[in-house]
Amino acid sequence: MSAKKIGVIGSGLIGRSFAMLFASAGYKVVIFDIEPAQTRAAKEDIREQLASLEKNGLLKGSLSRQQQFDNISTTENLEECVKNAFFIQECVPERLDIKRKVWAQVDKLVGDDVILSSSTSALLPSAISEGLTHKNRFIISHPTNPPFYCPAIEVVPAGWTDPDVIEKTFTVLKESGLVPVLIKKEVPGFVLNRIQYAIIGECYRLIKDGVVSPEDCDTIMSQGLGLRYAFMGPWETGYLNAEGMLSYGERYADMILDIQKSFGPPERIEGPTLQAIHASMERLAGPVQDIQKRRQWRDKRLIALAKLKRDLDAEDQAGK
Ligand SMILES: NC(=O)c1ccc[n+]([C@@H]2O[C@H](COP(=O)([O-])OP(=O)(O)OC[C@H]3O[C@@H](n4cnc5c(N)ncnc54)[C@H](O)[C@@H]3O)[C@@H](O)[C@H]2O)c1
Structure with missing residues (x-):
């Protein structure tokens, strides 16, 4: 069990989750937020969340709830948060100007060996880190929400990220009960959101074209595809649905291509179709x-x- 220090910057939804995950692995976590009231609320919320996890038998790691809680402290000073930390997880709002500003401040306060990790959902690592002295230590660790129950996390290096940063980031995330996946190239949306938006795009078109209602579209996922996807991805699904992948290709590749050719260009989700989906979701949810x-x-x-x-x-x- 390590007693090394991790700094978490930003104590909103994601900052709190990371703090709990790192604390469960035995790290000493120091949270900083520009809003002191947020950090105070975070500590209270973390106490309640840990109690609920314990009640449900879902605490990660081998430490008790109290030990995990005691591993987390807060500060109103950025320097105190990052000083002597070997790993820093930034969880500030999804805006390039804010992320760049925060990292420029951190850049001046840290040594050459630290790992600078961002939670960004969609900003590219090169765009956030290009001006940093320590840009070779920069990486993205993009969690799936809520990270306690959805452990997959996308790890996205920039072209200039040192290889040991990738390796050490994987170690920290795995120790914290997450399941890291390496995204080998910077692409907008990384992988999770590209898949998610492909699904949203096609679902939107099917509703707009009057093929299916929004409720029935969700039923196809929740009572159909989603059940398998809770345990395996599209490739293992295909492998098991035929006699392996090559047989799947032989049987279905032409049909898949023909249907894919009938997909239209991307459309903005808006207007009457969006209103209809909203009304349906009000009925459903x-x-x-x-x-x-x-x-x-x-x-x-x-x-x-x-x-x-x-x-x-x-x-x-x-x-x-
Ligand atoms: N919410 C999600 O589902 C989700 C999932 C994966 C990744 N993310 C990413 O995680 C990051 C944080 O998202 P969130 O949902 O936790 O946001 P949030 O709005 O809940 O929290 C952001 C926190 O950052 C603080 N903050 C703002 N400026 C700051 C600064 N200069 N220094 C320090 N703290 C500052 C705010 O006071 C707030 O407490 C974003 O980049 C987001 O895209 C979010």
Whole structure:
């Protein structure tokens, strides 16, 4: 168990999650936020979240809830947050100007061996880090929300990132109960959002063209594709749906290509189609003013799924 220090900058939704994950691996986490009230709220929220994780048997790592909580402290001073940290996770709002400003400040406060990791969902690592003295130490670690129940995390180096930064980032993330995936080239949206937006694009077109209702479109995912995707990706799905991948190609490649050719160009989601989707989701998920209730409904299911996956993985391990 390591007692090394990690600095977390920004204590919103993602900063809090990272703090808890790193603390579960035994790291000493120091959180900084430009809004002191946010850091105070973060500490209280983390206390409640850890209690809920413990209640559901989903605490990560081997430390007790209290030990994990005690590993997290807050500061109102950026220098105190990053000083002597070997790893810094930035979780400030998704704006290039803010991220560049924060990293320019950090750049002046750190040594040459530190790892500078950003949570950005869509900004490219080269765009954020190009002006930094320590740009060779910069990397993106983009989590899936909520990171406690969805452990996949995209790791995106810039062309100038040192290889040891990639390796060490993988180690820290794995120790923290996450499942890192290397994105080998910088592309907008990385991989998760490119896949997600391809799905949204086609679902939007099918609704706009009157092929399916928004509710039924969601049913196809929640009662169909999504069930398999909770356990495997499209390639393993294909492999199992035929006698392996080559047989899948032989059987389905022409059909897939023909159907893909019928997809139209990208469209902006807006106007009457978007209004119709909103109205359908109000029927399906309840009115926006009650959205918190539906989020709890979602989280309950995500917790149950996380438990099921953990138990099945343990069974697999035991059977090996
Ligand atoms: N929310 C998600 O689903 C999600 C998923 C993956 C990645 N991300 C990424 O994580 C990052 C953070 O997102 P979030 O949802 O936690 O945002 P958030 O708005 O909940 O939190 C941002 C925090 O940063 C603080 N902040 C603003 N300027 C700052 C500064 N100069 N220095 C220090 N702190 C500052 C704010 O006070 C706030 O507490 C974004 O880049 C976002 O794209 C978000």
